[in-house]
Amino acid sequence: VDRIFSGIQPTGTPHLGNYLGAIQNWVNLQEKCSSVLYSIMDMHSLTMPKEPAVLRQNILDTTAAILACGIDPKKCFLFRQSLVPEHAELAWILGCLTNVPRLLRLPQWKMKRASQNREGTVGLLTYPVLQAADILLYKSTRVPVGEDQVLHLELAQDIAQQFNKKYGEFFPVPKAILSTTKKIKSLRDPAVKMSKSDPQKLATVNIADSPDEIVLKFRKAVTDFTSEVTYDPTARPGVSNLVSIHAAVTGLSIKEVLHQATGLDTAHYKMVVAESVIQKFAPIRNEIKKLQEDKSHLIKVLEDGAEKAKELAAPIYQEIRRLVGFQ
Ligand code: TYM
DSSP states (O other): OOOEEEEEOOOSSOBHHHIIIIIHHHHHHHHHOSOEEEEEOHHHHTTSOOOHHHHHHHHHHHHHHHHHTTOOTTTSEEEEGGGSTHHHHHHHHHHTTSOHHHHHTOHHHHHHHHHTTSOOOHHHHHHHHHHHHHHHTTTOOEEEOOGGGHHHHHHHHHHHHHHHHHHOSOSOOOEEEOOTTOOOBOSSOTTSBOOTTOSOGGGOOBTTOOHHHHHHHHHTOOOOSOOBOOOOTTTOHHHHHHHHHHHHHHTOOHHHHHHHTTTOBHHHHHHHHHHHHHHHHHHHHHHHHHHHTOHHHHHHHHHHHHHHHHHHHHHHHHHHHHHHTOO
């Protein structure tokens, strides 16, 4: 049977890309599968330095948002990564099976390093090894993520196979689960993905944005000089991104939303899409606010989840220790 694992960095409230690329799938999978783990990746987020107080707050805000989106701690284990230290311990073992050039080739290393205009830390380089450990510590089989994580998942697959070759068949090789909206683009530049770290404030729609902010961001969305609404991600990435978002938040097909857009020019269509996003996230936004008021509840959810995750990881990690010769 499948074991589902996924995670999100605590960068505060998630954006539309996080939601449509991953979180929406997480919610569906917790209904369908009996063993599901979702983690707030606080260790990963240290690779982009933050004030401790900011990190602390972001962890709670991300947790409130995940819960508001419909993640139910009764149906999955929702926990904080750093509360299960075996993630880091396994990462060490897996790091000893991973070649440095393999990590140097990954685009995230190149990009994040360049964007910080510095030489890059060991943590940033070995980030994907920790990610492999997250997944393999539970012998997970399926990983619901957005397209930008596919290369990291391929590394996890390689590492699992490397381990199996050296120590005997042990880890299942985990596979990605992608949503139909596996890559939501920036509203300011449809050539790049929507991202939390985008310096352009109008590029990224946060799921807790106010209706006014949502309208503004869609109004300023970069499209092209054709006013008709069509779907052609290669030739018209900007408009097509809006169509994808519209279809995903309304649950309609691309064909159906195009039909609804007949006769509208892109300027009017942007407002239709903004309205659909506002509708979709209004209840979630209210729920986030409510949940944020009860910090101790959020902390307890993450701790309880960590207890259960630890129980699941303990026998697996014990076996890993034996396999490598620590025991
Ligand atoms: P993170 O926190 O950047 O993103 C969380 C999830 O959102 C997806 N995503 C997107 N999907 C579609 N369009 C976009 N524009 C977009 N932006 C983000 C991501 O693909 C991801 O699924 N390294 C991971 C966290 C992580 C993890 C793991 C994930 C750590 N360990 C183990 C899975 C398994 C990350 O930084 O995701």
